[in-house]
Amino acid sequence: MYPRKQSPPSPPWTDDEKEKHYDYSKNKDTHFNNPYLRFGALVFVSLSLWLLVLLLWFPPKTRPTAEVGVDLVQKPQQQQNVHHHLIRTTQNPNNIKTSTAATVDTTSTSKSPFKVPTCDASLSVYVYPLPAKFNLGLLNHCHALNLYTNMCPYVANSGLGQPHPKLGSAALWFATHQFTAEVIFHARVENHPCRTLDPTRAAIFYVPFYGGLHASSKFKEANLTARDELAFDLVDYVQSQPWWKKHKGRDHFITLGRTAWDFMRVTDGPDFGANSLLNLPAVKKMSVLTVERHPWKGSNQHGLPYPSYFHPSTWQEMVAWQNRVRGMDRPHLFSFIGGPRKGLEKAAVRDKFIRQCGESTRCMLLKCGSRASKCHVPSEVLKVMTESQFCLQAPGDSFTRRSTFDSVLAGCIPVFSSPHTAYTQYKWFLPGDESTYSVYIDEKSDASKRIEEELLKIPKEKVTAMREKLIELIPSLTYAHPNATNLGFGDAVDVVLASLAKRVQKII
Numbered sequence: 001m002y003p004r005k006q007s008p009p010s011p012p013w014t015d016d017e018k019e020k021h022y023d024y025s026k027n028k029d030t031h032f033n034n035p036y037l038r039f040g041a042l043v044f045v046s047l048s049l050w051l052l053v054l055l056l057w058f059p060p061k062t063r064p065t066a067e068v069g070v071d072l073v074q075k076p077q078q079q080q081n082v083h084h085h086l087i088r089t090t091q092n093p094n095n096i097k098t099s100t101a102a103t104v105d106t107t108s109t110s111k112s113p114f115k116v117p118t119c120d121a122s123l124s125v126y127v128y129p130l131p132a133k134f135n136l137g138l139l140n141h142c143h144a145l146n147l148y149t150n151m152c153p154y155v156a157n158s159g160l161g162q163p164h165p166k167l168g169s170a171a172l173w174f175a176t177h178q179f180t181a182e183v184i185f186h187a188r189v190e191n192h193p194c195r196t197l198d199p200t201r202a203a204i205f206y207v208p209f210y211g212g213l214h215a216s217s218k219f220k221e222a223n224l225t226a227r228d229e230l231a232f233d234l235v236d237y238v239q240s241q242p243w244w245k246k247h248k249g250r251d252h253f254i255t256l257g258r259t260a261w262d263f264m265r266v267t268d269g270p271d272f273g274a275n276s277l278l279n280l281p282a283v284k285k286m287s288v289l290t291v292e293r294h295p296w297k298g299s300n301q302h303g304l305p306y307p308s309y310f311h312p313s314t315w316q317e318m319v320a321w322q323n324r325v326r327g328m329d330r331p332h333l334f335s336f337i338g339g340p341r342k343g344l345e346k347a348a349v350r351d352k353f354i355r356q357c358g359e360s361t362r363c364m365l366l367k368c369g370s371r372a373s374k375c376h377v378p379s380e381v382l383k384v385m386t387e388s389q390f391c392l393q394a395p396g397d398s399f400t401r402r403s404t405f406d407s408v409l410a411g412c413i414p415v416f417s418s419p420h421t422a423y424t425q426y427k428w429f430l431p432g433d434e435s436t437y438s439v440y441i442d443e444k445s446d447a448s449k450r451i452e453e454e455l456l457k458i459p460k461e462k463v464t465a466m467r468e469k470l471i472e473l474i475p476s477l478t479y480a481h482p483n484a485t486n487l488g489f490g491d492a493v494d495v496v497l498a499s500l501a502k503r504v505q506k507i508i
Contacts, residue, residue, distance in 0.1 A: 112315040112488035114475060119194035123501045126202030126243070127189055134234055135186065135210045138217075145213045147220060151177070155213070158482045159183025160311055166379040167309060171481070172317055175378050176307045178402035181291055182210050182257035184307055187482035188493045199243050204500050205252045207286070209234055211277055212258035219273030224265075231263075231277040239282055249285040251504045255496075259292035259398050260301055287500055292400040295420050302499070303425035305477045305492050306402035308409045309378045313481045315488030322471050325411035328386045333362035334415065334455055335388035337381060337403055339369035341396065349417050349443040350394045353451070357392070360452050364388055385410035389463060390439065390455055393421055400425055408477055413466050415451070417443035428499040429476055429492070437469040 131137075138145065142152040154161045154177035161177055163170035176184075186208040189195060196202050214230055221227040238244050244252065256263065265274040277283055284300055293301035312318050336357045341350055357363035366384050368375035375381065381403075385391055391407035392415045399420035407414045416422055416438055423434055431437060439455070441447050447454050480491040490498075 114489040117490040117494040123194045124196040126199045127206045145217045158187035179257045182255045184479045185255045207254045211256045215262045235282045253287035255289040260290050260294040308405045311481045313484035330389045332364040332388040334390040335364035336392040337366040353392045385412040415439045
């Protein structure tokens with residue numbers, strides 16, 4: 001049954017009081033015959049309406065919070081539209097360093113412990129608005145950018161790849177591909193405080209060409225003209241710009257996410273798919289940032305770190321990771337992550353490393369090569385490295401390895417067997433005294449036959465000091481999240497811009 005409707009409540013006054021109330025209500029109107037009251041009411045209503053209009057026309061600004069999954073990861077197609085174009089004039093940025101010492105309690109301080117990079121006129125960078133075919137347009141065909149891998153998941157989120165929550169916060173950790181540095185760098189510079197939108201004020205000029213991704217899509221192109229076509233188009237476009245003509249390109253630079261060998265095709269050797277970008281006279285006038293420079297013919301080439309998996313947005317996130325690395329329990333003396341190579345003389349040492357690691361009870365071996373291997377799973381890679389005191393870094397298909405930067409991130413002291421794996425490559429990033437952060441065992445020496453014995457000779461105090469130096473290097477070898485503002489530390493992009501500014505000042 002439906003409930004019966006209730007009678008409306010009785011009014012709060014009696015019939016006699018009702019008449020009095022009505023008379024009172026009528027008497028209220030007589031007060032507005034007073035001209036002063038009417039004028040005051042009119043002023044009050046006018047001011048209220050004016051304040052309402054101001055509130056609607058100029059809403060209060062709120063600073064967005066960096067919540068996980070909210071506006072922190074972007075699709076590459078949206079990249080140019082969402083980056084904030086910040087321009088800041090501050091002090092001299094030429095010396096980018098990080099703090100060296102002890103654990104920082106991020107809960108008790110609101111000031112960054114790092115030396116924070118700043119911007120001045122010598123460091124203002126202009127980003128060329130290239131036609132899309134040279135960068136973002138290539139990502140529309142991401143499935144065809146690599147002959148062996150579908151790159152679509154990896155070029156997403158401005159080149160960071162897919163979030164990897166097994167490592168930690170989805171806003172910080174990503175399954176980043178080793179060959180996407182050029183995409184990440186582009187996104188980071190577009191949102192960098194030293195960026196200027198006015199080319200007349202720029203000290204350095206960035207040409208954001210995704211040359212590595214394009215090169216890997218053309219490795220099997222037999223027609224050399226077609227393989228080189230986009231590189232020639234790029235040079236023609238840049239040379240036609242007035243900013244190029246001012247200093248003949250000496251204040252221009254590009255970044256490449258693959259090794260220099262992929263852009264220096266030779267006529268007197270085997271053709272393994274390289275184009276001729278770095279052989280072009282115009283490009284030789286520019287500064288070239290590449291993950292592996294040519295050790296003997298790369299006078300204008302400078303090593304660029306491979307991207308690892310950690311992309312923080314604040315100095316607190318960086319310090320928290322550094323503190324965590326300090327406290328890691330490392331039960332393994334050393335480890336090796338990699339597989340054997342065939343037909344490569346410079347990679348023959350890998351067989352030696354794999355054999356010695358496999359025979360040692362103090363070594364952790366994560367062998368690559370089979371489908372069941374976990375050496376491409378970021379969480380597995382960092383697990384091995386964070387549990388090891390030393391990480392063997394043997395050359396692979398070329399001299400350098402992304403694994404070197406993974407080991408630094410994990411606080412695992414790298415053991416090199418070739419000077420070209422790091423020492424001759426990343427001089428803008430690594431200390432001049434290699435012994436402060438690494439171990440060198442020449443692959444042709446007798447010591448390379450007894451790696452475990454050599455590592456056990458290093459005093460515990462020395463190991464601790466070397467690890468602390470590595471932890472100090474983590475910020476400058478890390479690519480911060482491209483959306484980050486007010487980082488509070490200098491990342492790899494900051495080091496590049498400051499170093500380029502110094503170089504250009506010397507050249508011009």
